[in-house]
Amino acid sequence: MHEVTELLGLALVLLCVFGRLWSTLYVGGRKNTELVISGPYSVSRNPLYLFSTLGSFGSGLLFGSITAATLLGVTTYLVFFATARQEERYLHARFGAEYESYAGRTPLFWPRLSSYREPRETSFSPNAIWRTFSDACFFFMVLPLAEISAYLHAQGYVPTVLRMY
Numbered sequence: 001m002h003e004v005t006e007l008l009g010l011a012l013v014l015l016c017v018f019g020r021l022w023s024t025l026y027v028g029g030r031k032n033t034e035l036v037i038s039g040p041y042s043v044s045r046n047p048l049y050l051f052s053t054l055g056s057f058g059s060g061l062l063f064g065s066i067t068a069a070t071l072l073g074v075t076t077y078l079v080f081f082a083t084a085r086q087e088e089r090y091l092h093a094r095f096g097a098e099y100e101s102y103a104g105r106t107p108l109f110w111p112r113l114s115s116y117r118e119p120r121e122t123s124f125s126p127n128a129i130w131r132t133f134s135d136a137c138f139f140f141m142v143l144p145l146a147e148i149s150a151y152l153h154a155q156g157y158v159p160t161v162l163r164m165y
Contacts, residue, residue, distance in 0.1 A: 002064040009069065010143065012058025017136040019051030021129060028128025035095045037102050038119040043111040045088075045102070048132075049080035050109055055139045062146040077109075084108055 019040070026039040027048075040047035056076035060069030088108070091099045106115060152158040 005061050005064050009058040009061025012054050013139045016051045016055025016139055020048055020132050020136045023047040024128050024132040029125030035098055035102060038117050042117040043113055043115050045106050045108050046084045049084055053077045053080060059139060059142040062142050063149060081109060
């Protein structure tokens with residue numbers, strides 16, 4: 001069960017990293033200057049936050065703990081949900097009726113896959129992609145920490161305080 005939990009965690013971390021990169025291809029360098037409503041932004045108004053939340057949940061699973069995953073995932077979701085609501089007020093003030101129309105058909109956070117729309121073409125900022133990848137590498141750093149933690153537990157150097165699968 002522990003290995004399955006870790007593998008699911010790794011899959012979610014990989015989804016997080018690639019999802020954040022995919023989202024940045026559409027919004028990178030254009031955030032707050034134009035309303036991006038295609039690609040991942042056609043199914044969720046906040047795909048970067050969504051993928052980060054999945055990555056946080058996956059990070060907890062890398063430790064083999066559903067409890068840690070739930071705590072990390074829920075905490076991340078609450079922080080990003082509050083941030084998304086603040087950004088929503090700004091975007092509404094900046095883009096007005098265009099944003100209202102977009103918000104009416106696109107969920108704030110959890111995706112509606114049937115709404116997916118692809119643009120004919122898009123441009124992206126290489127600097128934004130690099131920054132997003134650098135930020136996402138934080139999620140990869142959890143893997144060695146989880147393995148070191150598991151080793152220290154197995155050797156008896158660190159007691160197990162709570163274990164729930």
